[in-house]
Amino acid sequence: MQFNQIVIISITISCISVLAIDVDPLKSVLWGPGLSPAKITMRSRYFFIQLIDSEGKNLTRSPTGLIVQAKVTGLNKNNHGCRIWTQVLDCNDGSFIIRYKLFETCYNLNIKVVINNEILPAGSIHEKGPVYEEECYCPNQSVESWLKNYECTEEYHQITEDLKIFPSVNFDELRDDLIKEYHKPHAHSFCHYVVKDNRIYRNCYGQHVGFKMFSDSILLSLARKVRLPDVEFFMNLGDWPLIYKIKKAYPMFSWCGSEETNDIILPTYDITESSLENMGRVMLDMLSVQGNIKTPWEKKIEKVFWRGRDSRRERLDLIDIARKNPDLFNASITNFFFFKNEMDKYGPGEKHTSFFDFFKYKYQLNIDGTVAAYRFPYLLAGDSLVFKQESKYYEFFYHHTVPGEHYVPVKHDLSDLVEKIKWAKSNDGEALKIAKAGRRLMRDVALPRDVFCYHVHLLQEWSKRIQNKIKVLKGMEEVSQPIYGCECVSNVEKKKVKSELKNEL
Numbered sequence: 001m002q003f004n005q006i007v008i009i010s011i012t013i014s015c016i017s018v019l020a021i022d023v024d025p026l027k028s029v030l031w032g033p034g035l036s037p038a039k040i041t042m043r044s045r046y047f048f049i050q051l052i053d054s055e056g057k058n059l060t061r062s063p064t065g066l067i068v069q070a071k072v073t074g075l076n077k078n079n080h081g082c083r084i085w086t087q088v089l090d091c092n093d094g095s096f097i098i099r100y101k102l103f104e105t106c107y108n109l110n111i112k113v114v115i116n117n118e119i120l121p122a123g124s125i126h127e128k129g130p131v132y133e134e135e136c137y138c139p140n141q142s143v144e145s146w147l148k149n150y151e152c153t154e155e156y157h158q159i160t161e162d163l164k165i166f167p168s169v170n171f172d173e174l175r176d177d178l179i180k181e182y183h184k185p186h187a188h189s190f191c192h193y194v195v196k197d198n199r200i201y202r203n204c205y206g207q208h209v210g211f212k213m214f215s216d217s218i219l220l221s222l223a224r225k226v227r228l229p230d231v232e233f234f235m236n237l238g239d240w241p242l243i244y245k246i247k248k249a250y251p252m253f254s255w256c257g258s259e260e261t262n263d264i265i266l267p268t269y270d271i272t273e274s275s276l277e278n279m280g281r282v283m284l285d286m287l288s289v290q291g292n293i294k295t296p297w298e299k300k301i302e303k304v305f306w307r308g309r310d311s312r313r314e315r316l317d318l319i320d321i322a323r324k325n326p327d328l329f330n331a332s333i334t335n336f337f338f339f340k341n342e343m344d345k346y347g348p349g350e351k352h353t354s355f356f357d358f359f360k361y362k363y364q365l366n367i368d369g370t371v372a373a374y375r376f377p378y379l380l381a382g383d384s385l386v387f388k389q390e391s392k393y394y395e396f397f398y399h400h401t402v403p404g405e406h407y408v409p410v411k412h413d414l415s416d417l418v419e420k421i422k423w424a425k426s427n428d429g430e431a432l433k434i435a436k437a438g439r440r441l442m443r444d445v446a447l448p449r450d451v452f453c454y455h456v457h458l459l460q461e462w463s464k465r466i467q468n469k470i471k472v473l474k475g476m477e478e479v480s481q482p483i484y485g486c487e488c489v490s491n492v493e494k495k496k497v498k499s500e501l502k503n504e505l
């Protein structure tokens, strides 16, 4: 019956739709952390729905006339309706993202997903609660149970690789030397962090330490949910990795890695912040990029769309190539800073384009900026084909990506770019397959949950290697949790957490 209903709708609404798309709502596949709201706390909890047709096959686009709704309701501690904001994102590929944000602690939380008036059993969740909001200080889980509850991967290849040269670390023996060697205020900025008893302390070095707000905010957020291991580490706040392989191997956490350096990689501040702020003040995140693209593959303009600042020579070279091949490119430098003297030649910059509008174009290009371009995961998560410049720089998830499978590689000097675009134009089916594989991969390895898991896993592994006693050192400043009132009750550590909370607030 569902089938008939949709046939009728698609015939009446759009005469142009060639094929009636059938869908069996009850067969839909649901997955994601948002289906376990009590176990997994995030600013916005999310889950996916994959639509399935009557033969059990995945739909690859959203049928016209299909209505997917999600209701998330609950009660706050005063038995009033809980304040919750819910969003349904249509990924236009047969899948939907549901995400919801709690503004307060909720009890008796009910999630209901309805597709064309049919309630999905798999999307009907009741959780007695309490279900906490992101801001609530409630670290009632040990690292082990947190990793399990969040269903984190057991091994992170990049972490294993990065930590190989640090089987054990004694900061008492290297701390002062590291600081002496890298404390060059005009060149480097980094912070020395200590996490002790789930409280965060740091001392920062360098002239531009503003980016400490990013490392602070992820540590504070995690400490609200899990009892972090006691650890000590150094966090590089600059773009460039610092610890060149030819020099002494000091342990330094960085947002970007390179083949020439030994820095220990964390997810970039950009993807970390957008994971934390999901449905908050950051518009672009790994979920919104999937749900705000409205141009289907066959309607996309068959050109490379590129915008960016002038942070690398090849970006200017791209403008030369684009001018020679206007039928293949819409490329423009948005800001001049590094090559101001060439502004006349390569300018003027186009006005700002919303990132979501990039995907009106079939082809996207990732060229390094000062280091790896942090937009790569967002480009992959979209539904266009991504060309990526070969590069020595990488981020925490890059080792999962396979050239030719998730993106099309192009030479570092872009000399084969035009040829590769022409290949894509004449191999459209293959291009679409790669585009889809890229998006699927990002869903598996670069969503907010993965970003949080990566941090906790690294801190846990790191703590196992530290030989010295973890102490708050002289001169360190505490990064305190913001003042915020909520009632944290936990089944196991109820008393302990409560009394600590009292001390804290």
Ligand SMILES: *[C@@H]1O[C@H](CO)[C@@H](O)[C@H](O)[C@H]1NC(C)=O
Binding pocket: 029, 050, 058
């Ligand atoms: C159908 O979609 C689900 C969810 O994305 C995925 O796990 C599965 O591999 C897909 N099946 C096929 C045959 O593509």
Ligand SMILES: *[C@@H]1O[C@H](CO)[C@@H](O)[C@H](O)[C@H]1NC(C)=O
Binding pocket: 330, 353
């Ligand atoms: C390039 O893209 C911009 C922004 O979408 C658009 O305004 C402009 O018309 C495009 N240029 C060409 C030549 O298509």
Ligand SMILES: *[C@@H]1O[C@H](CO)[C@@H](O)[C@H](O)[C@H]1NC(C)=O
Binding pocket: 038, 039, 129, 130, 131, 140, 141, 142, 145, 489, 490, 491, 492, 493
């Ligand atoms: C933490 O709190 C959640 C929500 O109340 C609860 O489901 C979970 O069992 C608690 N975990 C521990 C270790 O107390």
